[in-house]
Amino acid sequence: MKLKPKHLVLFLILTALVVFPLLKTHSPAGIPVMSPIGLVELKTTFPKAPERMPVYRVVGGEIIETISNSSPEYWKVRKNLPSEEEAVEIALKALERYGGVPEDAVLRGVRAEYVSYMDSSAGEVGREPTLVVVSFKREINGFPVVGPGGEITVFIGENGTVVDLVKIWRKLEYTKDVRIISPQKAYELLQNGDVLRKPMGKLDLEVVKIEPGYYAGGIGERQDYYYPVWIFHCRDGFGKNITLAVSALAEVVGG
Structure with missing residues (x-):
């Protein structure tokens, strides 16, 4: 059946209303989003966040x-x-x-x-x-x-x-307290692929827990300070546990 011009316009509008929300960069819980690190889906609630967290300096x-x-x-x-x-x-x-x-x-x-x-x-x-x-x-x-x-x-x-x-x-050694971003903002950064240690290849990830904490680099990674991060505990498509960290800093912190 051939659509009349006015029907075609209505069809395009309805299609846009359905499709465009699915193409949003960020999504609430239950809606998977394709990100630079793979498909990400939120399967938990956002925790209550502290307004500030300590920064620690590495000594010795x-x-x-x-x-x-x-x-x-x-x-x-x-x-x-x-x-x-x-x-x-x-x-x-x-x-x-x-x-x-x-x-x-x-x-x-x-x-x-x-x-x-x-x-x-x-x-x-x-x-x-x-x-x-x-x-x-x-x-x-x-x-x-x-x-x-x-x-x-x-x-x-x-x-x-x-x-x-x-x-x-x-x-x-404790240095000072700093303001941190909300877990909602950190989730947006996760969807953008802004993680401290990117996984190998793209994964299908379900975020099952979110909590504040710190990130520690491995052997050969120079680290002068421990800054707050938001930690995302995930499961991949094979049921394997994957942990990702996003910077939680809400302000520029000098070395």
Whole structure:
């Protein structure tokens, strides 16, 4: 059926009313938005935000501790691995020679790592244990720290042998409080792809939790200050947890 001119105009107007809202750069909860980092959808509510948060200066440089091992063989199949309780005790003992566990460190969790293989004769996919990993995360006055420099990781193998240990910890000193942006504004920045550490490739992300905190860079990343960030806890299309951070500064802060 051929539309008359006046009907065609009405059709175009109605189409615009339906389509244009879907093309908005920013969206409320429940409406996915395509961003430079992938498809982003808000699946949680915005938390109550503090008006100001502290800034901390790094003093004395960064502390990086690691066991010197050129080939830890993370994917080697290992037997007789410790239980979760035993692994925590082994990790605490191993950290004693590196100054122990800092006061602002919190046990993040214990997990077993596995290596997968294909049994060509049986046509089945199997997996074998390789390591038990104990990790500690950092909290600064109750605020979580994310990023590669905000944790301690101990890799434990057969018979309680510590295969590797990575500790990146910076001593901090309070400097001042600064104003921060709202979580709504931070979500807009996330949709624009303005994150501190961009993921590899584009992802389908569901934001399941938002909270204020701090970001810590990894080995080789110079960091003189810890500034507030908004932390977005996400799940990707495969159910994997992804954490992204957006600067929370509402004002220009001098070094």
